[in-house]
Amino acid sequence: MSGRGPELSIAWAADYDVTEVDNIVERNKWRRGAALEILEDIQEHYGWVSPAAIQRVADLTEYSPNYLYGVVTFYDEFRIAPPGTVRVDICNGSACALNREARILHELERLLRIEEVTDASPYELFSQNKFGYVSDDGKVLLRKVDCVGACQLAPLFRVGREGDHHDTRFIGPVSPSEVEPRLRQAFAELGVELPSSGDGT
Amino acid sequence: MTYQQLKAEADRRWQAKVGQNRTRVILCESAPDYDMGGRRTKAALQEEIASRGLDISLERTGNFGMDWKCPLVQVIRPGMPPVWYGPVRAQDVSRLVDEAVLGQRPNNDLALFVDADHAFEGISPLQELRWWRPQRRIIMELWGKIDPEDIYDYIAHGGYSALQKVLAGEIAPEQVIEELKTSGLAGRGGAYFPTGIKWEGAMKARGRPKFVVCNTEEGEPSIYKDRRICESNPHQLIEGMAICAYVIGSHKGYNYIGPHPLAVERFNHALKQANETGILGKQVLGFDFELDIETRRGFGSYVSGEASAMQASIEGGRAMPRVKLQRSVEAGVWEKPTCVNNTETFSFAPPIIHNGGKWFSEIGTGMSGTKMYSITGHSEYVGLIEVPFGIPVRTFVEDLAGPIRSGRPIKSIVFGGPTGGPIPPHLFDTPADPKDCNKIGVLAFGAGGVIVLDDSACHVDVLKYFMAFMENQSCGKCTPCRIGCHELLLVLERISQGRGVPEDILTLEDMGDEVAKLSICGHGQAAPYPIFMVLQHYRDEVEAHIVDKRCPAGVCPMQPPEDATQSGFLLMQPVRVH
Numbered sequence: 054m055s056g057r058g059p060e061l062s063i064a065w066a067a068d069y070d071v072t073e074v075d076n077i078v079e080r081n082k083w084r085r086g087a088a089l090e091i092l093e094d095i096q097e098h099y100g101w102v103s104p105a106a107i108q109r110v111a112d113l114t115e116y117s118p119n120y121l122y123g124v125v126t127f128y129d130e131f132r133i134a135p136p137g138t139v140r141v142d143i144c145n146g147s148a149c150a151l152n153r154e155a156r157i158l159h160e161l162e163r164l165l166r167i168e169e170v171t172d173a174s175p176y177e178l179f180s181q182n183k184f185g186y187v188s189d190d191g192k193v194l195l196r197k198v199d200c201v202g203a204c205q206l207a208p209l210f211r212v213g214r215e216g217d218h219h220d221t222r223f224i225g226p227v228s229p230s231e232v233e234p235r236l237r238q239a240f241a242e243l244g245v246e247l248p249s250s251g252d253g254t
Numbered sequence: 255m256t257y258q259q260l261k262a263e264a265d266r267r268w269q270a271k272v273g274q275n276r277t278r279v280i281l282c283e284s285a286p287d288y289d290m291g292g293r294r295t296k297a298a299l300q301e302e303i304a305s306r307g308l309d310i311s312l313e314r315t316g317n318f319g320m321d322w323k324c325p326l327v328q329v330i331r332p333g334m335p336p337v338w339y340g341p342v343r344a345q346d347v348s349r350l351v352d353e354a355v356l357g358q359r360p361n362n363d364l365a366l367f368v369d370a371d372h373a374f375e376g377i378s379p380l381q382e383l384r385w386w387r388p389q390r391r392i393i394m395e396l397w398g399k400i401d402p403e404d405i406y407d408y409i410a411h412g413g414y415s416a417l418q419k420v421l422a423g424e425i426a427p428e429q430v431i432e433e434l435k436t437s438g439l440a441g442r443g444g445a446y447f448p449t450g451i452k453w454e455g456a457m458k459a460r461g462r463p464k465f466v467v468c469n470t471e472e473g474e475p476s477i478y479k480d481r482r483i484c485e486s487n488p489h490q491l492i493e494g495m496a497i498c499a500y501v502i503g504s505h506k507g508y509n510y511i512g513p514h515p516l517a518v519e520r521f522n523h524a525l526k527q528a529n530e531t532g533i534l535g536k537q538v539l540g541f542d543f544e545l546d547i548e549t550r551r552g553f554g555s556y557v558s559g560e561a562s563a564m565q566a567s568i569e570g571g572r573a574m575p576r577v578k579l580q581r582s583v584e585a586g587v588w589e590k591p592t593c594v595n596n597t598e599t600f601s602f603a604p605p606i607i608h609n610g611g612k613w614f615s616e617i618g619t620g621m622s623g624t625k626m627y628s629i630t631g632h633s634e635y636v637g638l639i640e641v642p643f644g645i646p647v648r649t650f651v652e653d654l655a656g657p658i659r660s661g662r663p664i665k666s667i668v669f670g671g672p673t674g675g676p677i678p679p680h681l682f683d684t685p686a687d688p689k690d691c692n693k694i695g696v697l698a699f700g701a702g703g704v705i706v707l708d709d710s711a712c713h714v715d716v717l718k719y720f721m722a723f724m725e726n727q728s729c730g731k732c733t734p735c736r737i738g739c740h741e742l743l744l745v746l747e748r749i750s751q752g753r754g755v756p757e758d759i760l761t762l763e764d765m766g767d768e769v770a771k772l773s774i775c776g777h778g779q780a781a782p783y784p785i786f787m788v789l790q791h792y793r794d795e796v797e798a799h800i801v802d803k804r805c806p807a808g809v810c811p812m813q814p815p816e817d818a819t820q821s822g823f824l825l826m827q828p829v830r831v832h
Binding site: 085087089096123124127128130131150151152200201202205206207218 | 474476513514551567571636716729
């Protein structure tokens with residue numbers, strides 16, 4: 054699992070069509086302090102910010118790639134590896150944490166077949182989508198987020214298609230034993246299959 | 255358009271809306287409603303109405319604060335008072351239409367209250383709810399009444415009249431500042447700096463151009479009031495920002511909104527409407543004053559809520575705070591004079607100008623005015639409230655937060671989110687006010703996050719959670735905060751694993767003191783406050799962890815994790831680098 058490091062991101066960048074980056078830069082370059090706006094638009098359009106996109110922005114503007122990487126890696130919502138099609142966010146707000154969110158996280162990791170990288174260096178950790186882990190088949194991104202503002206549902210997690218916040222399902226309050234049926238139901242409603250392991254179990 | 259034209263149009267539209275001789279079904283559409291399935295409820299309602307061929311007007315409103323009963327639906331039959339129902343899920347819709355909309359049995363199990371003076375069909379009025387009685391709403395006054403996506407709804411309720419007064423010269427800019435000073439309005443972002451003095455400083459600043467910045471970045475857990483303002487009444491915020499811009503002489507405003515999609519969407523929509531109706535743009539309300547407001551999206555970073563960090567973020571870089579040699583009203587965004595206020599503070603400006611500073615100063619004891627709080631934790635009622643300053647903490651515990659969900663006794667109530675502190679039951683008579691709470695040890699009263707804890711919570715665990723958050727979100731610019739928060743977290747983890755030593759309490763106090771004193775911004779300065787508060791009021795509990803090696807609440811593991819084979823394990827954990 055720890056194999057999905059920076060090399061792979063660069064390899065995937067081959068299918069990352071940077072033509073839209075030009076339009077995004079064109080649209081934003083008149084603004085003062087455009088770097089963040091450009092990167093945010095790229096993140097929203099592609100779902101992640103690839104090295105190719107950063108290089109393209111650096112070519113078109115006066116920002117250096119270093120500066121742009123600095124910005125991208127500072128904020129939690131940016132991703133520098135492909136996110137997958139489904140996003141599962143587990144809330145780490147105070148109400149959720151107090152209601153024992155840890156066991157729910159373990160259950161989600163088991164169901165989504167995501168191994169937490171414990172022996173990774175900070176750099177590897179961060180190339181893993183910053184505290185988010187993609188399942189082995191690359192379809193699901195599991196993240197721990199700070200308070201989604203739905204404390205009435207605590208403890209909760211949310212499931213949605215990447216880039217479409219209108220169709221996000223907030224699932225809570227859940228006990229660890231309820232995670233499996235409700236996650237399956239949410240995935241069925243989204244029309245996505247839960248990641249399965251290679252040996253068919 | 256001039257204000258008079260807008261007002262006439264708005265009144266006409268509002269009369270048409272209220273006066274229609276058919277049943278109105280008003281859905282609350284804000285983030286908590288959507289989270290609980292509000293979009294599906296709406297779709298089901300539309301389908302139900304279409305398939306039955308009913309003549310019903312389906313409308314929209316913002317949040318009402320009752321998050322635990324979302325999605326909320328308001329039904330107004332002609333000549334009857336508005337009745338609120340919740341939670342209305344998609345499967346309840348056909349029953350709701352039969353019973354409430356068609357009036358077969360309005361008092362069903364979903365009925366919450368009736369918005370009138372007297373009970374209706376056995377449904378008790380809003381005023382009789384314990385949750386409602388202590389509240390006094392100024393910012394939230396129109397929430398649940400107006401459509402946040404329709405500017406005319408706000409204008410019909412007196413919106414933008416304060417801006418008109420200011421622009422028409424009925425109140426001079428100096429007088430606005432005088433009113434604000436009289437009102438005693440203080441910054442609601444957590445620092446409680448007098449707003450009048452800040453605006454005066456910005457007005458007198460010599461640099462040009464000037465900027466108005468609204469801080470809607472709420473990265474900390476358990477606070478969600480500012481994004482709800484953008485979702486439920488964005489125009490009041492725009493009006494407040496416009497007044498500030500005129501008073502200080504600025505032509506550019508930024509609203510920095512955190513990663514909250516609905517808030518960004520609603521605020522952008524409101525900006526579009528304001529530009530179309532001529533409330534923003536080259537000639538604001540037909541007067542010779544130009545104003546442009548732009549939304550800036552925060553991309554998830556707690557420290558961006560710190561004023562100077564947010565300015566760095568608006569400039570397009572990493573949100574790292576600056577050492578403040580000059581105040582931001584002298585040198586803020588791009589080293590130009592900048593007036594940074596919280597969303598709630600800006601939203602207070604129109605009502606204050608409307609009703610006068612004296613009116614506002616008479617509300618509340620201690621600090622003047624009202625304050626919005628978001629309540630979460632183990633309590634039954636989870637949501638937003640607005641109450642005057644100075645009501646006792648006990649009111650929060652007993653009325654506003656409601657009973658504890660699990661039925662256990664209450665252990666403490668935390669004011670101020672991850673930088674606040676747990677207030678023990680014997681101090682529940684303290685007024686909820688920054689100054690009074692300071693005296694009992696809540697050093698950072700914060701932006702209004704309230705967390706209710708029952709006795710299943712362990713304070714060491716809570717501290718660990720807060721400190722983990724602060725450590726995670728530290729920007730890494732200054733050493734005391736970057737390393738200090740991490741080291742404090744290690745000590746707390748050690749204690750929770752049963753490996754604490756008696757010196758640890760001293761370490762926490764000393765190191766916390768250093769972190770608080772040496773950090774350059776409010777993030778590090780406030781990070782250790784909860785530790786001081788817990789050591790002041792719950793030292794026994796911490797000592798039980800260290801001396802008796804047991805966690806009284808049974809939360810902490812009290813043993814090292816399985817994969818930790820050596821004692822130096824914790825120090826080998828990777829430090830997060832940005």
